Amino acid sequence: xxxxxxxxxxxxxxxxxxxxxxxxxxxxxxxxxxxxxxxxxxxxxxxxxxxxxxxxxxxxxxxxxxxxxxxxxxxxxxxxxxxxxxxxxxxxxxxxxxxxxxxxxxxxxxxxxxxxxxxxxxxxxxxxxxxxxxxxxxxxxxxxxxxxxxxxxxxxxxxxxxxxxxxxxxxxxxxxxxxxxxxxxxxxxxxxxxxxxxxxxxxxxxxxxxxxxxxxxxxxxxxxxxxxxxxxxxxxxxxxxxxxxxxxxxxxxxxxxx
Amino acid sequence: xxxxxxxxxxxxxxxxxxxxxxxxxxxxxxxxxxxxxxxxxxxxxxxxxxxxxxxxxxxxxxxxxxxxxxxxxxxxxxxxxxxxxxxxxxxxxxxxxxxxxxxxxxxxx
Numbered sequence: 001x002x003x004x005x006x007x008x009x010x011x012x013x014x015x016x017x018x019x020x021x022x023x024x025x026x027x028x029x030x031x032x033x034x035x036x037x038x039x040x041x042x043x044x045x046x047x048x049x050x051x052x053x054x055x056x057x058x059x060x061x062x063x064x065x066x067x068x069x070x071x072x073x074x075x076x077x078x079x080x081x082x083x084x085x086x087x088x089x090x091x092x093x094x095x096x097x098x099x100x101x102x103x104x105x106x107x108x109x110x111x112x113x114x115x116x117x118x119x120x121x122x123x124x125x126x127x128x129x130x131x132x133x134x135x136x137x138x139x140x141x142x143x144x145x146x147x148x149x150x151x152x153x154x155x156x157x158x159x160x161x162x163x164x165x166x167x168x169x170x171x172x173x174x175x176x177x178x179x180x181x182x183x184x185x186x187x188x189x190x191x192x193x194x195x196x197x198x199x200x201x202x203x204x205x206x207x208x209x210x211x212x213x214x215x216x217x218x219x220x221x222x223x224x225x226x227x228x229x230x231x232x233x234x235x236x237x238x239x240x241x242x243x244x245x246x247x248x249x250x251x252x253x254x255x256x257x258x
Numbered sequence: 259x260x261x262x263x264x265x266x267x268x269x270x271x272x273x274x275x276x277x278x279x280x281x282x283x284x285x286x287x288x289x290x291x292x293x294x295x296x297x298x299x300x301x302x303x304x305x306x307x308x309x310x311x312x313x314x315x316x317x318x319x320x321x322x323x324x325x326x327x328x329x330x331x332x333x334x335x336x337x338x339x340x341x342x343x344x345x346x347x348x349x350x351x352x353x354x355x356x357x358x359x360x361x362x363x364x365x366x367x
Contacts, residue, residue: 024337031337038341045348053355057362060304079299095299102292110285113327117277122268226268242327246320252292253316257299258309 033236037243040205044247047201048254051194055258058188070160076187078256086147098256101144102248108137109245116238119231124220127234131217134241138210145203152195154178160185198255202247209244212237284326291319 024031058075061068068080079094086097111133118126155178163173164183176185184192216237225231295315302308325331330338 025334026337034333034337034341038344041345042348045351049348049351049355052352053359056356056359057366059363059367077304095296099292099296103289106285106288106292109323109327110281113281114278117274117281121271121273123270123273126273229268239328242323245327246323249316249319249323253295253312257295257312 027232029232029236030239033239037239040243044198044201044250047194047198048250051198051254052258054190054194055254070162070184070186072162072164072183072188074187076191078258081186082148082256084151095256097144097148098252101141101148102252104137104141104144105245105248108134108141109242111137112238112241116235119225119234122226122231124223124226127220127225127231128217131213131220131234135210135213135217138206138213138241142203142206142210145199145206149199152179152192155185164189195255198251202244202251205244205247209237209241212240280326284322288319288322291315 022028026034055075059073061071061074061077061080065077065080068077070076070081082098083092083094084097085091085093111130115127115130115134118130155176159175159177161173162176162183162185163171164176166172167182176183178185179192179195181189181193181196183189186192216233219225220231220234225233295312298308298311302311330341
């Protein structure tokens with residue numbers, strides 16, 4: 001795979017694992033990126049499986065869709081919670097916005113793999129072009145998520161009457177607007193907590209990804225990789241970026257569909 | 259002091275149209291699966307069958323991303339298996355915690 005390998009060659013004195021070799025026929029940086037991603041998969045899996053487990057421990061809202069009211073007695077229906085669009089007030093557009101976000105992230109993954117392909121051909125202009133598109137996709141996704149969070153936190157105009165234990169440890173019944181870590185108008189507290197932690201942790205990864213993409217774009221543009229003699233950094237950052245997309249695919253299914 | 263000229267010493271190879279075509283094809287498949295999931299979310303009743311289909315389709319998408327976009331299939335076999343085999347443990351975690359969750363459901367409601 002790595003056509004531009006930087007291996008020193010196997011020294012008989014050191015053996016395969018003694019250093020300076022490529023035991024898996026991939027460079028040190030790529031192997032380490034893969035194992036980092038493996039560990040990150042487990043972190044995200046812990047989050048997502050926790051979501052699934054808590055999800056099945058609550059009853060699902062079973063009534064008619066147009067009479068949906070949030071309650072901490074049952075789990076909310078995602079298409080009734082995530083149904084708003086920016087700039088259009090009061091329109092019922094279930095899951096449309098998150099569909100757009102998914103489309104943006106998958107598209108940026110495609111442009112990333114095109115950048116990697118260009119890197120294999122040492123084509124600086126193509127790498128720069130596709131990195132720029134990927135960067136744009138990443139920033140668009142983050143902006144969408146910022147809006148999504150903003151909307152989720154502020155909630156609807158009518159809110160929901162909830163009976164819950166507030167932060168002063170008192171049982172209160174009052175109208176709740178939006179969401180925080182203690183209570184939310186959509187469903188059980190765990191719903192908003194998991195939303196914040198899972199999409200937040202994913203968004204944090206996207207943010208780091210955008211920084212890395214910019215770094216890679218910049219270095220490719222000023223010719224650092226040409227001087228270095230290979231475009232492997234594009235491949236490594238590409239692995240990370242695809243991983244972010246991979247996690248989003250699971251977040252999308254578990255959070256917005258199930 | 260020498261000012262290095264920013265000139266590439268690398269040879270630019272021509273575009274591999276076949277590879278690029280394959281990338282776009284994979285992108286098309288990913289989008290198609292997502293659209294199918296979308297339609298299913300609005301037309302089918304919620305229940306174990308739908309959840310199972312969603313998870314199966316998601317894993318199918320994950321396979322495309324890992325094999326085609328991340329080129330895991332082209333890595334050396336030991337590397338491939340050292341990434342894939344640990345993930346098998348997750349299958350048990352899903353089963354165990356789903357079971358746990360439904361037991362809590364029975365206790366509580």
